[in-house]
Every structure is written in structure tokens, then in C-alpha cells.
Amino acid sequence: MSAHGCPVVIGGGAAGLLVALCLAPRPVVLLCGGTLGFETASGWAQGGIAAAVGPDDDASLHARDTLNAGAGLCDAAVVRRIIEAGPWAIDFLARLGADFGRHADGALALGLEAAHSRRRIVHAKDATGAEIMRVLSQAARAAQHITILEHSSATGLAARDNRICGVHAATPAGALSIGTDCVVMATGGVGGLFAHTTNPLRATGTGLALAARAGADLRDMEFVQFHPTALACGLDPMPLVSEAVRGEGARFTDGAGARFMQGGDLAARDIVARAVAAKYAADEPVFLDARAIPAQTFPGIFSTCRAQGIDPATQPIPVRPAAHYHMGGIAVNADCESSVAGLFACGEAAATGLHGANRLASNSLLEAMVTGRIVARAISGRAVRAGNITPEAPRLLEATPLIRDICSKYMGIYRDAAGLQTAIAQLRPLAARCAPALAALLIAQSALRRRESRGAHTRTDFPETDAAQARSTTINISDLTATGLAA
Ligand SMILES: Cc1cc2nc3c(=O)[nH]c(=O)nc-3n(C[C@H](O)[C@H](O)[C@H](O)COP(=O)(O)OP(=O)(O)OC[C@H]3O[C@@H](n4cnc5c(N)ncnc54)[C@H](O)[C@@H]3O)c2cc1C
Structure with a gap:
């Protein structure tokens, strides 16, 4: 099958796989940075997937907990829509064969996690992500309509007149440029930018940087969630000790x-x-x-x-x-389409409005599943065109020890203006060629702009929450170029 003129999904975690599976029978290309089913945050999830399926629970209680955690920045309509789809997500996975924990009568065994007012975490012991990725990868490998390109990383996007027109990738067979006006970013989070992280080291925000270069708006970039209980044993990345414990x-x-x-x-x-x-x-x-x-x-x-x-x-x-989850990402509308026509985003790479300033535990696998389905539905009615794109020099995708050191020193749990300005000055010369450095620069610049403390963003020089700043903010590459921050 020729890849040209097909939707291209970048990322083989839960979000990317949901898009690809739900597009059936339409042909789709899936670019996966590693081996399908491995080295994804999705596969490493321990606690589980939140869904209001218990007898004492309902979507409005789950929504209330989500809004409380989000510290005033959640989009209530998005919260409602994603949370109401929780039972669908569990059913979808169970039908694929996911072996969730159950009581003797067959009812799902539900765990409790921080800031949830009910037991609502559907899990497979403490390896829920592995079980979810087992069934999703198996289904994707068996699907005739999905062309899977493993060990293939997106290194650039092509866009013209604010419309996406292709993807550049590094594959085991060499550089590949695919002409298509439908691309889905499902590249996950940014934890790998930090020296202490629970994320796969490939989670360095490259998808966000490539989208920004193509002109897309990014939202809530300053909100990085740090998990309090990574196992302090010298491993990189750090194993997680789930909140469920x-x-x-x-x-x-x-x-x-x-x-x-x-x-x-x-x-x-x-x-x-x-x-x-x-x-x-x-x-x-x-x-x-x-x-x-x-x-x-x-x-x-x-x-x-x-x-x-x-x-x-x-x-x-x-x-x-340790750096664990990124609430911010590519700003998307209700169809999960970005401000660049034809460029979609889902899962952790997207800023949908579900999490606001702080993610409620176990809401992200749910978001990955539900937004994956939303993207597939939005794409399925569209004609996708092929086109010629000119190959370009690939952006570097690795977060060097220098970048990880800068992010940890100046952009960690406690931040202030002086530290953020230092980070910006040190990242700026790296950002033109190195995608993780650009992602980090966008986080630092957004963190500098938010002159208050809210949710996961703590400014020691602005320790109070300021009601006047209770809104999401977006940042665009033009904000950086206008201030001379990115070449
Ligand atoms: C240790 C750990 C435990 C967690 N526990 C839970 C939990 O219990 N419940 C919960 O809801 N959430 C949990 N989370 C968060 C959750 O797992 C993630 O937010 C969610 O799985 C993200 O899914 P995703 O598909 O968006 O990204 P991922 O699963 O990270 O997948 C991203 C994919 O993109 C690929 N990729 C990245 N860059 C490129 C590129 N340039 N080109 C090609 N491919 C690329 C990667 O190789 C990978 O295949 C946990 C996260 C971690 C790290």
C-alpha cells in the first residue's frame, strides 16, 4: 500500500492505536517510534483507567472530581464528554479481551486513587497499561487496514497556508517523506525532558515541537505534573510506585x-x-x-x-x-483538530481541556482512548489528498543530558522568574535544530508568562493563585520568533 494520501498517525500508544483501530476499514499508516506495544507510557500505566461504573458512582461525580483537580482551567463540556464515554472505553477494551480485575460475581473490582471521591479505577492488578497495550497491539497487528512502520520517528511536518501537507520520518529503510493532508499527533508526553522521570526516555515532546514548527497553537504548556512517588533507586527512567498503593x-x-x-x-x-x-x-x-x-x-x-x-x-x-504527565500540549477543538487544518492531536500530546492545571489520577488512559475515537470519527468523513513534499533536514529528537539538566534545575516543581529566564537563555540556541529543546523552551516561556501558582505550576515569586489568571493560555512559534527566542 502506498502511504501517500492516507491518514498518518504518529505514535503507537493507546491514543494512536485507538485512532488507527477506529478508522477501520479505511487504510491508515501508523508511525511508531519503537517496537509496537513497547516503551510507551500507556504500557507502563499501573493504577488503571478511571470510569464511573461503580454502583455508588456516576459521571457527574467523576466530572466534579476532575474539575476540582483542574484548579479552574478545565473545559467543563470536554470533561463531561470524555467522562461520559468512560463505560464505552472499558467495554471496548473488555471486548478485545482485556482481563480486568473482577469480583466473584463478575463485577469490576474498582481501585481508589488520590482525589477521587469514589472507587472507580478499573485495573488489571498493577499492570493495567501492559494489559491494555497487549490487546490493542494485538488488534492493530491483526488489522488489514493498518500499515505499521516500527522504529520510525517523525522528524518534521510539512505545512502550507496553515494546512498540513505531509510528514517527514526517519525509518530503518532511510528517510521517508509522505504527502498527506491528514496527520494525527499521538506522541505522548514530555517527562524525558527532565532528569528525574517516570516516562519512557523517548517522551520528549517532539510531537509538540514539530506541530509548533508547522504553526500550531499549544495550550497550557506550563502545566507539568510531577508524581510524588517514583522509586528512588538510581534507575533512569524511574520505576513508579502507583498512587493506588x-x-x-x-x-x-x-x-x-x-x-x-x-x-x-x-x-x-x-x-x-x-x-x-x-x-x-x-x-x-x-x-x-x-x-x-x-x-x-x-x-x-x-x-x-x-x-x-x-x-x-x-x-x-x-x-x-519525578516528571510524570503533561497537562499541556497541542491546542485542539472538539474534533481534536489543531489550529493547523488537517493536523489532529489526541492523548497526552493534546491539550483538550480535560485536565486543566492538574490531572486527576487515571484520567489520562481514558482521555487517550476517547480522544482517539473522536479523531477517527472526525477523519472518517473526510477525503484525504496526497501531494508532493520536499524532503528536509531532520530535527534532532533526543533530549541531551544538558537539556534534561536545564529542565530539572529551572522548570521543576518550584519555579521563579530568574530560573526560567536562565532556562530560556540556555535552551534558545538549541531550539532551532533540536525538537526537545524547542518543546522545553515553549514550556519555560509559558511558565514565565503565568505569574501565579495554580495546580501543578508553582512560582515561588508568585505563590498565590490569582483569580484574574483563571484561564488557559496558548503559545505559538510566532510568539517565540517575535521575541527573538527561536530562529
Ligand atoms: C509509569 C507511568 C504510569 C502511569 N499510570 C497511569 C495510570 O495508572 N492511569 C492513567 O490513566 N495514566 C497513567 N499514566 C499516564 C498515561 O499512561 C499516559 O498519559 C497515556 O498512556 C498517554 O498515551 P499516549 O498514547 O498519548 O502516549 P504514549 O503511550 O506515551 O505513546 C506515545 C507513542 O508515541 C511515540 N512517539 C513519540 N515521539 C515520536 C515521534 N517523533 N515519531 C514517532 N513516534 C513517536 C512513542 O514511541 C509511543 O509509541 C502513567 C504514565 C506513566 C509514565
Whole structure:
């Protein structure tokens, strides 16, 4: 099959796979940075997927919790639409064969996570993402309409007159340029930009940078969520100790074994991450005491700890905050189309309005699934045209140790103007050729502009939340070029 004139989906996580599967029987090309089914945030998800399916729950309660976590920046209509599709997402996966935990009567076993007012986390023990990716990858490999290009990374987009017209990629067979006026960015998050992260190291925001270069607006870029409990054992990326472990009773302790979390161990993620970061800033280690939890409740997490010489049954688990999830991304409308015609975005790469300033735990797999379906529906009625595009020099896709160091030092949990300006000055010379540096620059510039603290964005020089800034902001490459920030 010729790739020209087909929709091209960039990214083989849950969001990209949903688009490709839901487009059937229409031919579609899937570019996947690694081996399909591996090295995606989707596959690493532990806690599960949030859906209001319990007998004491409904979509309005789930929506209320989501809006509370979002600190005033969620789009209520988007929240409602995505959350109402929760039961569909669970049913879709179950029909593909996902083996979710169930009670003896067949009802789904529901977990509890921070800031959820009900048990609503559908899970497959502590390896939910792996189970979801197992069934989605299997279905994609079996589908006749999907051409999968593995180990193939998008290195550039072609756009003309604010309309997308193609994709440049590096593939094992060499450089490839595909002419198409329908491209879907499903490239995931930005955690790999930071020195401490739970994300696959390929999650460096390259999709956001390529979209920005093509002229797309980006939204809420400053909002990066740091997970409070990554396993502090020297691995890069850092294994996650899911919030569900606290949901089952684990508690934070300091080096002396004393509890210190004011506001509760299951307070919203940003609050907990700040408290843990403050301990680290004072050179005090932080632990999660899970000794009362039976090992079989979290077999994957417990065995990861044991492989690092820590036995959670007998000793507290050392943890520290790590970059985990990006609320911001490519600004999209209700069809998940960006400000560049024909360029769509879904999953973590998109800023849909679901999360606002802070993501509610386990809402992102749900968003990946539901926005994947929205994109497929929007595309399915459109004619897609091929066209000639001229090959171009690829952008670099790797986040170097220098970039990761800059992001961690100046763009982490606590930020201020001086640090952000330093980050901008250091990233600027790198951003023209290096996609992760451009993504980082867009985050730094957005963080500098938001002169308040809200959700996951904490400015030590503006510690208060300012009601006058209770709105999403967008940034465009022209904002950087106008101020001389990007060549
Ligand atoms: C350790 C961990 C645990 C988590 N636990 C949960 C949880 O319990 N519940 C929950 O809801 N969420 C969880 N999350 C978040 C959630 O997993 C992600 O937000 C979600 O899966 C994102 O899906 P995605 O398809 O958008 O991106 P991903 O699954 O990250 O997929 C991105 C894809 O894009 C590819 N890619 C990137 N750049 C390029 C490029 N330039 N060219 C080609 N391909 C490219 C990657 O190789 C990958 O295939 C967790 C995240 C992590 C890291």
C-alpha cells in the first residue's frame, strides 16, 4: 500500500492505536517510534483507567472530581464528554479481551486513587497499561487496514497556508517523506525532558515541537505534573510506585519513620509532590511505608522494589518526585483538530481541556482512548489528498543530558522568574535544530508568562493563585520568533 494520501498517525500508544483501530476499514499508516506495544507510557500505566461504573458512582461525580483537580482551567463540556464515554472505553477494551480485575460475581473490582471521591479505577492488578497495550497491539497487528512502520520517528511536518501537507520520518529503510493532508499527533508526553522521570526516555515532546514548527497553537504548556512517588533507586527512567498503593493504606514517612503529610497521604498530586519536594530540598529522604499491604496486591511494584534490593514487606520504600504527565500540549477543538487544518492531536500530546492545571489520577488512559475515537470519527468523513513534499533536514529528537539538566534545575516543581529566564537563555540556541529543546523552551516561556501558582505550576515569586489568571493560555512559534527566542 502506498502511504501517500492516507491518514498518518504518529505514535503507537493507546491514543494512536485507538485512532488507527477506529478508522477501520479505511487504510491508515501508523508511525511508531519503537517496537509496537513497547516503551510507551500507556504500557507502563499501573493504577488503571478511571470510569464511573461503580454502583455508588456516576459521571457527574467523576466530572466534579476532575474539575476540582483542574484548579479552574478545565473545559467543563470536554470533561463531561470524555467522562461520559468512560463505560464505552472499558467495554471496548473488555471486548478485545482485556482481563480486568473482577469480583466473584463478575463485577469490576474498582481501585481508589488520590482525589477521587469514589472507587472507580478499573485495573488489571498493577499492570493495567501492559494489559491494555497487549490487546490493542494485538488488534492493530491483526488489522488489514493498518500499515505499521516500527522504529520510525517523525522528524518534521510539512505545512502550507496553515494546512498540513505531509510528514517527514526517519525509518530503518532511510528517510521517508509522505504527502498527506491528514496527520494525527499521538506522541505522548514530555517527562524525558527532565532528569528525574517516570516516562519512557523517548517522551520528549517532539510531537509538540514539530506541530509548533508547522504553526500550531499549544495550550497550557506550563502545566507539568510531577508524581510524588517514583522509586528512588538510581534507575533512569524511574520505576513508579502507583498512587493506588496509598489508596490501599501506604503512608509517607520521613527518615525517622514519622508521618509528615499534612492534609492526608491521598491529597491531590500537586500538593503531595510539593511536600515531598520540600523534604528533598532540605536534604531529608522520604519513604512510603507499605508494610501492611499484602505483596500480592501489587505484585509488579513489589517485585520491582525487590529487584532493587528493597523489600516493601519489611522496609519502607524510598521515593522522590519525578516528571510524570503533561497537562499541556497541542491546542485542539472538539474534533481534536489543531489550529493547523488537517493536523489532529489526541492523548497526552493534546491539550483538550480535560485536565486543566492538574490531572486527576487515571484520567489520562481514558482521555487517550476517547480522544482517539473522536479523531477517527472526525477523519472518517473526510477525503484525504496526497501531494508532493520536499524532503528536509531532520530535527534532532533526543533530549541531551544538558537539556534534561536545564529542565530539572529551572522548570521543576518550584519555579521563579530568574530560573526560567536562565532556562530560556540556555535552551534558545538549541531550539532551532533540536525538537526537545524547542518543546522545553515553549514550556519555560509559558511558565514565565503565568505569574501565579495554580495546580501543578508553582512560582515561588508568585505563590498565590490569582483569580484574574483563571484561564488557559496558548503559545505559538510566532510568539517565540517575535521575541527573538527561536530562529
Ligand atoms: C509509569 C507511568 C504510569 C502511569 N499510570 C497511569 C495510570 O495508572 N492511569 C492513567 O490513566 N495514566 C497513567 N499514566 C499516564 C498515561 O499512561 C499516559 O498519559 C497515556 O498512556 C498517554 O498515551 P499516549 O498514547 O498519548 O502516549 P504514549 O503511550 O506515551 O505513546 C506515545 C507513542 O508515541 C511515540 N512517539 C513519540 N515521539 C515520536 C515521534 N517523533 N515519531 C514517532 N513516534 C513517536 C512513542 O514511541 C509511543 O509509541 C502513567 C504514565 C506513566 C509514565
